[in-house]
Amino acid sequence: MNTNTLSRTKELNIASQEAFDAHLASRVDLPQWWLDLKKEHWQRFQELPPPHRKDENWRFASLGGLDLDGYSFSETRPEESTADSFVDQSDQIRNRSGRIVFANDHLIRNDAIASELAELGVIWMPIEQAVREHGDLLRRHFMAQPIKLGSEKFSALHGAFCSAGTFLHVPKGVEIEAPLVASHWTASDGVAVFPHTLLIADEQSKVTLVDYFSAQNSSARNYICGVNDLYAGPGAKVTYISAQDWGRQSLAFHLNSTQAFKDAFITSLNVNTGGRQARTESHSQVMGEGAHTEMQSLTVATGKQEFDQRTLQTHFKGHSVSDLLYKNALFDDSRTIFSGLIKVEEDAQQTDAYQTNRNLLLSTSAEANALPGLEILANDVKCSHGATSGQIDDNQLYYLKARGISDKVAKELLVFGFFEDVLGKLKNEEIAENLRTVIREHVSRIP
Amino acid sequence: MSKQLEIKNLSVNVEGTQIIRNLSLTVPRGEVHALMGPNGTGKSTLAKVLAGHPDYEVTSGEVFLDGESILDMQVDERARAGLFMAFQYPSEIPGVSIANFLRAARQARLEEGEEIDAVSFYKTLYEKMDLLQIDRKFTSRAVNEGFSGGEKKRNEILQMAMLEPSYAIMDETDSGLDIDALRIVSEGVNRLRGPNLGVLLITHYQRILDYIVPDHVHVMWNGTIVKSGGKELARELEEKGYDWIKEAFAEPAGKA
Incomplete structure (x- = not known):
């Protein structure tokens, strides 16, 4: 038992109560259900134990690096004069249907979607605006997917402090060609941010959403705890892409969950380059027959970076496909941990589920850990998992x-x-x- | 300074065994020299040593490129100094397109801070591809991945055309080519011939020399050059076979 981590987390709880109270106090104009939800999450965060060594979900992870001491959970507005520069830099994708930019969890820019899309019923807005204007949708979907891969405590912290993020709802049959882009920045050292993404794609709709996570200062030290939930309704086609390039002294969590309903197709790709220690948890759930999910990740680890990747592919229904490919290139003294599980429930016959982790080692002192796993309860399935590590071909x-x-x-x-x-x-x-x-x-x- | 590739008294070991023995050979710019000989006589080893392959140990001798010693140079430095190696078995590089590969190779020849002009790069690339009858779609294909033998060799000549070396070593470029591919590859090389290029053409067979007519022919046997002459020497070898060389230049120790 790592008592050190425990005691520090306790300290954090005490130290942050003020910050949480201040967070709530500045949001009294938001609906009561939202504030109550935040309090529940805060309560849960305090009750849940910190990760410990014996937990399978934290195997090989550097628990010492999870210390939350020294990060600021108070609101830190970025300087007025810097706002334009964040907007200018958030121009990675020019051909887009909309753009929302945050710095230190503060809304800097909200480029609305075209009126034609709005008339079709598409909703794209900052999450707190959605809490006010689309309470029903939010109440049903906000953090409604189960967190199962070890970061329940941090997920609760996210629920308590989340104020920045994007809400996207695409109604039945609407296809949006150009992607929607959200850009999250850390603007000052030491600040904690909680970016959120909630995408609901109704039946037969089609959409691409891109999240950029960046630091103004590439060596910045920040605490990031992001949650990202996708829903793809029957026959919907959803592409989700994220590029994580947080400051190099940062501790980052990105907790991703997806639900694919009947005949839905979800492609997700996470590109990871930033952080000192960055953990991604990705849970893909096949909820309906004929659904297809692709989970891809590309990571470049350099210096002493640690990338910790936990995945779960759950098939509740059959005639479905999930295909995971995580590729890591490791330089210097970096390390990666890939731990993946495919779980096929009893009813999910004729499931194809694949899981591949490939590690390219560019240094003899880099370390790639792989923990692939299968748990198959159905008897008529095609499943494979494989992990390889190799050096560059001479x-x-x-x-x-x-x-x-x-x-x-x-x-x-x-x-x-x-x-x-x-x-x-x-x-x-x-x-x-x-x-x-x-x-x-x-x-x-x-x- | 003499414009030539000069190999002087070169001896090379591979895993402790001497493969190249006191070999000397000079290829001036503007000339094509064919290096012929039976299999296992050290031709490909010589090519690899010149290109700078790390597995070979030079025990004595020198190699000069336009008067500059190259044996202490890394493989990439030699290439930038003007030496090109057309490989017998070119590597496949998954995920790296021909265009990106050639761009990086040309970029490597520019001064620090200088950037390749993309428009003129593609213009040149397409011209050379057309000459070598390589489909322009190949620019976005991964280097040599899934290429036929002929496509790989044409790709080698394309690289040579794009990088404009002073000296090219062509290691058994004719091996594995059918007659059409051989003709295309040879035409490509002939177009590159000129006063600024010296070629060392390594081959087992005389066949390619019908298309790329050499200025000089050297015969290699047992790790060294045993006979040199004009292009007619290649014909003579074709008629008499390599046994003639083997008998004529058998080691004295063998005779005793």
Whole structure:
């Protein structure tokens, strides 16, 4: 038992009560149900135990790095003069249907969707506005999906402090071509932020949502605890993409859940480059027959970064597909943990479920841990899981260098090659190219 | 300074066994030299040593590129200095497109801070591809991945055309090519011939020399060059076979 972590978390609870009270006090004009929900989450956060070593969900993770001491949970408004620069920098995707920008959890910009989309009933707005204007939808869906992968406590903390984020509702049959883009920034050192994404895509709708998570200062130390819930109704097609590039001293949690109903198709891709210690939990739930979910992740770990990836693919219904591919490129003394479970319930016959983790080691001191798993209760299924770790192919490296390309650039090219089977399949070329840029900038910072 | 690739008294070991023995050979710019010989005589080892493959140990001798010693250079430095190696078995690089690969290779030849002009890069690339009868769609395909033998060799010549080396070593470029592919590859090389390029064409067979007519022919046997001559030497070898060389230049120790 890590008593150290426990005692510090206790301290945090005491120290933050003031911050939580202040958080509530500044929101008294919001509906009472929302404030009550926050109090419930706060209560739960205090009651739940911190992660400990013996918990399977935290195997290999650096528990010492989870210390919440020293982060500010008080509201920290970014300086007025910096607002424009955040808006300018949140221009990664030009061809978009809407854009919302936050810095330190404060709304900086809200580019509404086109009136044609609004007339069709599409809702795209900051989460607190949605709490006021679309209370029913929010009450039914906000943090309604179960958190099962170890971060129940941090999820509760998110519920207590969440004020920034986006709500997207696409009504039945509406197809939105250009993506909606949300951009979250940390603007000051030490600040804690709680970005939220809630997407509800009704029957036969189609939409792409992109979340950018960035730091004004690439070496910033922040605490981030984000939650992201997607619902794809019958036959809906949802593409969700996130690019996480938090400051390099930051502790980040991103807790993702998806529910795919009958014949729905969900593609999600997380690109991870930021943080000191970054944990993603992704739970994909197949709720209806014929649903198809793809879960992809590309991570470039450098320096002493730790990326901790926990996944769960649950099939409640059959004739369905879930396909997971997590690729990590590890430089320097970085480490990754991939722990994935496929769970096929008894009724979910004729399920195809795949889980693949590939690690490319560019340094002998990097460490990739893989814990793949299956739990199959149905008897007529196709499931596979596999994890591989390997170094760069010497012959490929030699071939590139024989054309005059330096060792460093040759390795970068091979890392891009390693990711390209995922990026190359993205239908939106502007997003693919921007994600390549995010990765390139991260790799180019390696000395 | 003499414009030539000069190999002087080169000896090379592989895992403790001597493969190249005191070999000397000079290829001036503007000339094509064919290096022929039976299998296992050290031709490909020589190519790899010149390109800078890390598995080979040079025990003595020197190699000069336009007067500059290259044996202490890394493989990428040699390439930037003007040496090109057309591989016998080119590597497949999944996920790296031909366009990005060639861009990086050309970028590597620019000064720090200088950027490739994308428009002129693609213009040049398409011109060279058309000449080599390579479909323009190949620019976005991964380097050599799923290519036929002929496509891989054409891709080698495309790279050579794009990188404009001073010296090219072509290691058994003809192996595995059917007659049509051989013709296309040879035409590509012939177009690149000129006063600024020296070629060392390594081959087992005389066949490619019908298409790429050499200025000089060297015969390699047992790790060194045993005979040099004009293009007619290749024909002679074709007629008499390599046994003639093996008998004529058998080691004295074998005779005793």
